[in-house]
Amino acid sequence: MNDNKAIRIALTKGRLEKDTVGLFEKMGFDVGELRDKGRRLILNIPGQNMEVVLAKAADVITYVELGACDIGVVGKDTILEHGGKYFEIADLGFGRCKFALAGKKGTDFYGGVGVKTVATKYPAVTRHFFEGKRMDVDIVKIEGSVELAPLLKIADGIVDIVETGTTLRENGLEVIEDVVPISARLIVNTVSMKLKKERIEELAAKMKEALGE
Amino acid sequence: MRKYDLITPEGTRDLIFDECAALRSISEKLRVIYTGHGFSEVITPGLEFFDVFNSKSRHYSQEVLYKLSDAKGRIMVLRPDSTMPIARLVGTRLRSSALPLKLFYNQTIYRANPKESGRDDEFFQSGIEIIGGDVMRADIEALSIAAEVMESIEADDYRFEIGDSGFFALLFSKLGLSDRELDDLREYVMFKSYPALDEMLGKFGDNKYAKAIAGLSRLFGGREIFDEARKILPEEAMPVLERLEKVYDTVCRLGMGDKVTVDLGIVSKNEDYYTGIVLNGYISGYGMPVLTGGRYDRMLADFGADIPATGFAVNESAVAEALLKRSGGMLIPAPDVMIYSDEDSVVEAVKHCRKLISEGMTAEYADLPTKEEARRLAESRGIKRLDTVAADGVTSENIG
Numbered sequence: 001m002n003d004n005k006a007i008r009i010a011l012t013k014g015r016l017e018k019d020t021v022g023l024f025e026k027m028g029f030d031v032g033e034l035r036d037k038g039r040r041l042i043l044n045i046p047g048q049n050m051e052v053v054l055a056k057a058a059d060v061i062t063y064v065e066l067g068a069c070d071i072g073v074v075g076k077d078t079i080l081e082h083g084g085k086y087f088e089i090a091d092l093g094f095g096r097c098k099f100a101l102a103g104k105k106g107t108d109f110y111g112g113v114g115v116k117t118v119a120t121k122y123p124a125v126t127r128h129f130f131e132g133k134r135m136d137v138d139i140v141k142i143e144g145s146v147e148l149a150p151l152l153k154i155a156d157g158i159v160d161i162v163e164t165g166t167t168l169r170e171n172g173l174e175v176i177e178d179v180v181p182i183s184a185r186l187i188v189n190t191v192s193m194k195l196k197k198e199r200i201e202e203l204a205a206k207m208k209e210a211l212g213e
Numbered sequence: 214m215r216k217y218d219l220i221t222p223e224g225t226r227d228l229i230f231d232e233c234a235a236l237r238s239i240s241e242k243l244r245v246i247y248t249g250h251g252f253s254e255v256i257t258p259g260l261e262f263f264d265v266f267n268s269k270s271r272h273y274s275q276e277v278l279y280k281l282s283d284a285k286g287r288i289m290v291l292r293p294d295s296t297m298p299i300a301r302l303v304g305t306r307l308r309s310s311a312l313p314l315k316l317f318y319n320q321t322i323y324r325a326n327p328k329e330s331g332r333d334d335e336f337f338q339s340g341i342e343i344i345g346g347d348v349m350r351a352d353i354e355a356l357s358i359a360a361e362v363m364e365s366i367e368a369d370d371y372r373f374e375i376g377d378s379g380f381f382a383l384l385f386s387k388l389g390l391s392d393r394e395l396d397d398l399r400e401y402v403m404f405k406s407y408p409a410l411d412e413m414l415g416k417f418g419d420n421k422y423a424k425a426i427a428g429l430s431r432l433f434g435g436r437e438i439f440d441e442a443r444k445i446l447p448e449e450a451m452p453v454l455e456r457l458e459k460v461y462d463t464v465c466r467l468g469m470g471d472k473v474t475v476d477l478g479i480v481s482k483n484e485d486y487y488t489g490i491v492l493n494g495y496i497s498g499y500g501m502p503v504l505t506g507g508r509y510d511r512m513l514a515d516f517g518a519d520i521p522a523t524g525f526a527v528n529e530s531a532v533a534e535a536l537l538k539r540s541g542g543m544l545i546p547a548p549d550v551m552i553y554s555d556e557d558s559v560v561e562a563v564k565h566c567r568k569l570i571s572e573g574m575t576a577e578y579a580d581l582p583t584k585e586e587a588r589r590l591a592e593s594r595g596i597k598r599l600d601t602v603a604a605d606g607v608t609s610e611n612i613g
Contacts, residue, residue, distance in 0.1 A: 066331055067500020087405035169530055191495045
């Protein structure tokens with residue numbers, strides 16, 4: 001990245017990647033290489049002086065924060081869980097879902113005086129949510145299907161990403177309270193934002209335009 | 214069981230050879246700049262009482278401080294910053310000094326970063342503090358010295374950024390928000406979280422202060438932003454803008470125009486820390502600012518000396534790292550001569566060594582029992598000349 005005009009963007013592999021590539025196509029970029037990428041992880045957009053890096057969500061943040069990539073597309077869920085120092089300049093609107101607190105249908109999560117146990121893949125988000133309520137909870141970090149925890153009786157509730165709520169329903173759980181809405185965000189390294197201002201602002205404006213804002 | 218005997222703690226590292234050379238060369242360059250402008254060096258303890266960093270203008274949350282306790286059970290901190298210890302020094306031993314007092318420092322700093330974040334917990338930092346003096350003149354002096362620092366680093370590209378924490382100090386107070394909301398707002402502005410910012414400020418509708426906050430946080434760039442700012446700022450904030458513009462103009466007249474940008478969205482992490490002009494320096498190839506500073510007019514009052522002050526700090530470890538990355542390693546020359554002697558001629562050999570050094574050469578005495586081993590060591594180190602010292606004199610031979 002010695003060329004001051006070149007921009008490196010990190011995309012979260014999977015759905016956000018597909019949505020972003022779709023957006024790039026709408027912006028008139030040549031996304032051939034992005035669509036037909038094989039196993040390569042660093043790709044070019046011809047004519048745009050832009051390099052695309054594909055990474056896991058949390059790594060997108062790490063690369064942007066450390067300046068290895070100038071900008072990144074990542075979900076608000078990862079931003080909230082991971083924290084860090086970078087600019088979050090736009091809500092891209094796609095990848096919409098929410099964090100929600102859920103529990104077994106018909107049970108009163110907030111009832112009683114005992115300390116509640118909450119299972120989650122997102123301990124930082126969960127801690128922040130309950131700190132906001134000035135409530136002590138025990139948090140259990142689960143890696144896989146969090147819905148199992150209340151069914152196996154190791155937790156009173158879960159904090160997880162909810163899209164349609166189907167998984168919850170099929171397992172006899174329901175949303176108790178919404179925690180925070182989620183969507184894809186455009187994040188920028190704090191130094192790149194200053195050193196490559198024109199290019200980044202131009203790209204962000206084009207993306208917003210293509211999103212129809 | 215010794216589990217950690219072969220590794221260093223996370224966030225720390227051993228610096229070896231060219232890493233040391235790069236760091237020392239930066240330190241020396243900056244020291245020459247600081248002393249050239251009449252600044253005097255101070256060294257403060259690596260260990261301080263927690264209370265020093267727990268003042269009203271505290272800038273460091275508990276989580277970033279490395280804490281330990283002394284024999285009396287008092288909480289101590291590995292210094293996370295040099296400015297507060299210097300403020301303590303100014304409030305006590307340097308209290309009767311003539312103002313302005315111009316100090317510089319160069320010492321290690323300790324900050325506990327989130328684990329596995331790839332940041333250093335221990336790093337070398339140098340910087341200056343101008344205590345007292347006329348605000349405008351001191352600000353300009355600090356900026357121009359910071360510019361010399363950035364120039365001396367010889368990065369591929371560098372940029373300087375100035376702002377004023379006064380805008381938000383003024384605007385935030387007009388919204389009637391709770392402390393918690395203010396903390397959130399400050400963070401949104403600091404990290405340019407435009408979506409969250411717009412949502413929060415949207416509640417205020419047409420409120421001119423809310424609109425100014427939303428607008429300011431997006432304003433950074435060159436001279437044009439001053440005109441933009443005039444359109445959106447309320448009357449009360451104009452003096453702050455004029456002050457910043459005057460500083461910007463002066464900096465441009467110093468010939469730094471193409472390197473300086475203005476960011477009106479700079480906000481102080483804690484409302485009591487920075488109180489005026491704020492500056493950041495960036496170099497390409499390093500993802501965080503390498504130079505940070507600004508005016509802190511309220512901090513010294515916390516230490517019993519109500520004096521305005523300004524200064525900046527340079528992350529020398531970061532600069533050295535970027536320098537090494539760019540140059541692909543610094544060349545540290547091998548000694549000119551390797552000296553070997555048998556056991557009986559040790560004294561003569563040491564004297565010969567001293568003689569060569571006094572003549573301006575570099576000479577290494579091979580503490581080895583045989584000439585063959587000395588020759589092999591010289592070859593492996595890239596030394597081109599081997600001197601053998603014996604009772605009947607010195608013989609030189611070229612090797613390699």
